[in-house]
Amino acid sequence: MNPLPVSPPGRAAGPRAAPTRLAGAIALSLLALCAACDSPFESETRGARIRSAQVLEPGGPIFRTLHLRLDTPAAVEVEYWTAGAPRLRIRSAAPADSHAVPLARLIASRTYQYEARPIAADGRPGPPLTGQFTTGPLPAELAAISFTATGTLRTPLVLLHLYTPGMFGGYVAVDGSGNVVWYYRTADLPFGIARRANGNFIAMDKGRGLLELTPAGEVIHELPQDEENRNQHHDAITTPQNTVLFIAFDRREYDGRSIAGEAIWEWVPGTNRAVKRWSAHDFFDPFVDRTDRSTDDDWLHANSLHIGPRGNILLSLRRLNQVISIAPDWSTIEWRLGGPGATIPFADGDRFTGQHTAAEVAPNRILLFDNRHDLGGYSRAVEYDISDGVAQTVWEWRPARDNFAFAVSSARRLPSGNTLVGFGMSPGLNGSTGPIEVYEVSPDREVLWHLVVDGPFVMYRAEPLETIAGETIVTQ
Known part of the structure; x- marks a missing residue:
């Protein structure tokens, strides 16, 4: 490009100066206009x-x-x-x-x-x-388990707690097609799992303790298992205060006789500080509040925790066939549903036995998995209304082909109103019929999705899972 002509110093511009100034002004205006416009190229x-x-x-x-x-x-x-x-x-x-x-x-x-x-x-x-x-292949022990899905899953994922001695044990997330999309191996039984506000998991590994896990499976905080003094078992949940409540065996001496009851502890991850909030020994009599299945080493067998709508804490006591509600300040037992010393009777005699995952899904509405441990024949999901001081069955479901699960298993209410029901015992185990299977069921009892899990010894629970690390499905 040729340079623009420049007038010598001290000399007026000649006849070409005016057009040159005009061209320069136009160029500057165009530059200013481009700078102000919202050009995709410029952005x-x-x-x-x-x-x-x-x-x-x-x-x-x-x-x-x-x-x-x-x-x-x-x-x-x-x-x-x-x-x-x-x-x-x-x-x-x-x-x-x-x-x-x-x-x-x-x-x-x-x-x-x-x-x-x-x-x-x-x-x-x-x-x-x-x-x-x-991506790489699954570990051989996990790849040996088959997941057969039919129907359409309405919740994004399902998190399974799977365990086979000497083989795979841990948490496994599957999608609606039965594909394994996440897993974490545990040292022993994979008990309760929950989410913290930061998106991390709180997992209870019976052989290791309470773990705070990132979605990538990195352990960032740990409360080690202490089988002698604070044997953690069965369940851990997170609170609105972002702390963790968990169940642990709690021994006390009675005239030289050591009896293992239950306690609820609270843990603040990152501080290694755990505080005992409640002990069954302060509210129950081990010589009165018991059944034929109660032993000195496992008097009550607590197996689930849940925070109710009022901040009350529901605790399931399998050996008593009982669910209790503990006041938010831990000072009293508000009610006892089922079993010895019940304060809420069954209106129609439709009792549960050997139950798991008791939750107050709405005020005075209690959903649980009823193993029917003492009754046999079949297991089911059942919901009771206790608003009138008696327990009235308002909803129940069991598959068309009866499945009796002697132990473990779960029933979880989804935000949609559907219920995720998991039968966790393999065929023949403690008289169970099997198979290990999970259903998503609508309020009118329609089966929307069904998963059969073939290979594990037990499935402790099946939980709904919205996301692993914050990912969502692109819908458009």
């Missing part, structure tokens, strides 16, 4: 760009982390997919120039495509960066 060049991406494997063969580096701080959004499975999306919302984005809900031995974009403060996406990765 893209000024916005954040992803400079590099790396996929790492921090949590086993079916969990990945996508590490992204940007040229300027921004949020990021990642979509990832494989053939025959839903497209998934996850967003890292806090602006930063580097992100570690968890890619969860993956299926084993699949190739996935991904698309990552920076997200501007006004929500506009920046230019994409694409790539792919391949």
